[in-house]
Amino acid sequence: MVEERVRLCRHAQFVETIDRSALDCFTNSPSVGGVGGHYGRVRAPLGAPDVMVTPLRRALPWLVVLVFAGLPWALARYQLSILTDLMIYGLFALSLDLIMGYTGMVSFGHAAYFGLGAYTSALLLLDSAVPVPVAMVAGALVAALIAWPVGYLSTRATGIYFAMLTLAFAQLLYTVAYKWRSLTGGSDGITGVPKTALWPSGPSLATPRAYYWLVLGTFVIAFLICRAVVRSPFGRALVAIRENERKFLTLGRDPRGFKLCVFVISAAFAGLAGSLFAPFRGFASPEVMFWVLSGQVLMMVIVGGIGTLIGPAIGAGVFILIQEILSSYTEHWMIFTGAIFVVMVIFLPGGIVGTLRRVAESRAA
Amino acid sequence: MPAILETRRLSRAFGALRAVSDVDLAVEPGELRAIIGPNGAGKTTLFHLISGVLPPTAGQVLFRSADITALAAPARCRSGMSRTFQITSLFPELSVVENVRMAIQLKSGGNYRLVGGGRRLTETERQARSALGFLRLDDRAGLPAAALAHGDQRLLEIAMALAQGPDLLLLDEPTQGLSSEETAATVDVIREIARERELTILLVEHDMDVVFNLAHRVTVLQFGQVIADGSPAEVRANAEVQKAYLGALA
Numbered sequence: 001m002v003e004e005r006v007r008l009c010r011h012a013q014f015v016e017t018i019d020r021s022a023l024d025c026f027t028n029s030p031s032v033g034g035v036g037g038h039y040g041r042v043r044a045p046l047g048a049p050d051v052m053v054t055p056l057r058r059a060l061p062w063l064v065v066l067v068f069a070g071l072p073w074a075l076a077r078y079q080l081s082i083l084t085d086l087m088i089y090g091l092f093a094l095s096l097d098l099i100m101g102y103t104g105m106v107s108f109g110h111a112a113y114f115g116l117g118a119y120t121s122a123l124l125l126l127d128s129a130v131p132v133p134v135a136m137v138a139g140a141l142v143a144a145l146i147a148w149p150v151g152y153l154s155t156r157a158t159g160i161y162f163a164m165l166t167l168a169f170a171q172l173l174y175t176v177a178y179k180w181r182s183l184t185g186g187s188d189g190i191t192g193v194p195k196t197a198l199w200p201s202g203p204s205l206a207t208p209r210a211y212y213w214l215v216l217g218t219f220v221i222a223f224l225i226c227r228a229v230v231r232s233p234f235g236r237a238l239v240a241i242r243e244n245e246r247k248f249l250t251l252g253r254d255p256r257g258f259k260l261c262v263f264v265i266s267a268a269f270a271g272l273a274g275s276l277f278a279p280f281r282g283f284a285s286p287e288v289m290f291w292v293l294s295g296q297v298l299m300m301v302i303v304g305g306i307g308t309l310i311g312p313a314i315g316a317g318v319f320i321l322i323q324e325i326l327s328s329y330t331e332h333w334m335i336f337t338g339a340i341f342v343v344m345v346i347f348l349p350g351g352i353v354g355t356l357r358r359v360a361e362s363r364a365a
Numbered sequence: 366m367p368a369i370l371e372t373r374r375l376s377r378a379f380g381a382l383r384a385v386s387d388v389d390l391a392v393e394p395g396e397l398r399a400i401i402g403p404n405g406a407g408k409t410t411l412f413h414l415i416s417g418v419l420p421p422t423a424g425q426v427l428f429r430s431a432d433i434t435a436l437a438a439p440a441r442c443r444s445g446m447s448r449t450f451q452i453t454s455l456f457p458e459l460s461v462v463e464n465v466r467m468a469i470q471l472k473s474g475g476n477y478r479l480v481g482g483g484r485r486l487t488e489t490e491r492q493a494r495s496a497l498g499f500l501r502l503d504d505r506a507g508l509p510a511a512a513l514a515h516g517d518q519r520l521l522e523i524a525m526a527l528a529q530g531p532d533l534l535l536l537d538e539p540t541q542g543l544s545s546e547e548t549a550a551t552v553d554v555i556r557e558i559a560r561e562r563e564l565t566i567l568l569v570e571h572d573m574d575v576v577f578n579l580a581h582r583v584t585v586l587q588f589g590q591v592i593a594d595g596s597p598a599e600v601r602a603n604a605e606v607q608k609a610y611l612g613a614l615a
Contacts, residue, residue: 228480236486237476240467243456250416250454251471252442252529261477 101307104242109170115289117274143271189285305351
């Protein structure tokens with residue numbers, strides 16, 4: 001137990017960082033129970049049959065979606081807006097989990113792609129008043145397009161070097177957003193971004209409810225796509241890369257292609273989240289590309305449960321709710337949120353979802 | 366018959382240290398060749414050079430008469446050589462069967478199926494289970510690889526290499542860290558593999574009993590150089606080998 005905590009703390013500090021390829025010349029690959037071990041025994045081993053699937057369990061996620069779809073009738077306007085915010089960040093955190101949880105690549109610069117999506121959709125909606133879904137697709141595509149060369153260069157490195165490269169590129173993009181005043185409005189950003197229609201002269205998305213349903217729908221579809229990806233042969237390969245990259249290499253494939261591919265997919269979903277954010281808040285400013293947001297989304301993933309897909313979305317929810325509640329009581333709320341996350345990382349190894357699964361498994365055993 | 370694997374003046378230096386120096390090797394198809402030598406003789410480095418994990422500083426590697434010196438490790442694996450590592454190298458948190466399945470998937474393709482691919486997963490898993498059956502690991506297929514005993518982990522790594530259906534199997538000290546019973550079992554397994562599959566095996570080994578039990582031919586390395594090459598009996602009788610290696614043990 002203690003060992004597992006230490007492992008998780010280590011993980012939170014990103015100590016899994018030595019560039020192993022640099023040591024490759026002299027050492028053999030990481031031995032069993034070494035590097036891969038610090039995810040704890042949280043997930044069921046892949047390939048094991050899931051004996052727990054009952055009809056209720058199958059239906060449960062859809063019931064949850066149904067409840068969420070009905071919430072606009074039960075919640076106040078303000079609460080609905082928090083919930084919308086929460087799902088946008090949830091989608092963002094989910095996108096990071098693809099590379100961080102499944103492939104073992106810790107990115108310190110994921111906000112860049114969120115920001116690219118936000119700016120793209122803000123500019124398109126303001127200048128051309130295209131339907132929101134068009135802005136969303138464009139936001140995802142632009143994020144993916146920029147992520148391609150960044151990923152190509154970053155995935156040459158591993159561990160802390162990869163993290164530093166992603167951070168450097170993100171800060172570079174942040175600077176561009178800050179300095180390119182004629183396009184981005186500089187530090188003021190782009191304001192007055194409208195929520196247009198669902199399709200040309202279609203239903204308006206300007207009401208909180210309509211926009212909430214758009215975000216909910218997008219989240220559900222994005223989640224299903226990501227889940228299909230992690231369960232595909234490609235997704236299995238990603239997990240193998242996380243577990244032992246050197247072994248992967250000698251089994252016949254270059255991991256870099258896989259890492260680039262998942263990096264671009266992840267950036268596209270981050271861009272999708274950003275493209276929902278700009279019309280929702282009505283603005284895009286350089287802060288949405290800043291490293292602070294990259295750090296926050298990392299926390300969401302870790303708190304929620306790394307490598308569980310739904311966990312990071314839950315982590316985003318917890319993160320936003322704690323922030324909302326505490327900030328209404330004290331202006332020093334950041335001290336308390338910091339303390340809460342330290343406690344959660346230490347006492348909930350594997351995050352919220354990881355801990356729940358472990359409890360469920362020990363009950364079943 | 367032309368050699369399936371050949372090295373020509375193959376060398377690798379680490380700074381001033383010449384770990385492998387002008388090694389000429391020719392392995393016949395179907396042969397079970399052992400490479401022996403004292404600690405630090407360059408056996409594992411030679412393996413890395415053959416499998417493409419390390420680039421050589423000089424010399425060539427030929428596989429089925431084609432020069433593969435410029436090929437990276439993944440391409441060499443796909444061309445038909447599979448290897449194991451001296452220090453067990455697995456996907457520790459994945460199940461035993463998923464380890465083998467992944468070895469099959471990576472070799473045989475379909476790796477960029479982004480969604481779906483369920484049939485491909487089922488098919489490769491079926492193949493993986495039969496490969497596990499051959500090494501009698503099928504009863505532990507669902508366990509995480511890290512939960513296996515050390516000896517079984519070494520067997521699993523062989524199972525992964527074997528499941529790829531290679532023409533050349535490179536085994537780096539398969540009995541390393543095993544008890545004498547486990548060693549005997551592993552020797553039986555390797556002999557069985559050699560008999561039942563039409564493949565060539567290159568074996569780095571420390572344990573002399575294992576080598577003289579199994580190998581058709583033995584190559585002796587010392588200080589990165591080949592000092593003897595011949596049948597087990599010839600090598601055993603070689604004075605220089607006795608001085609360099611067997612003498613050191615006695």
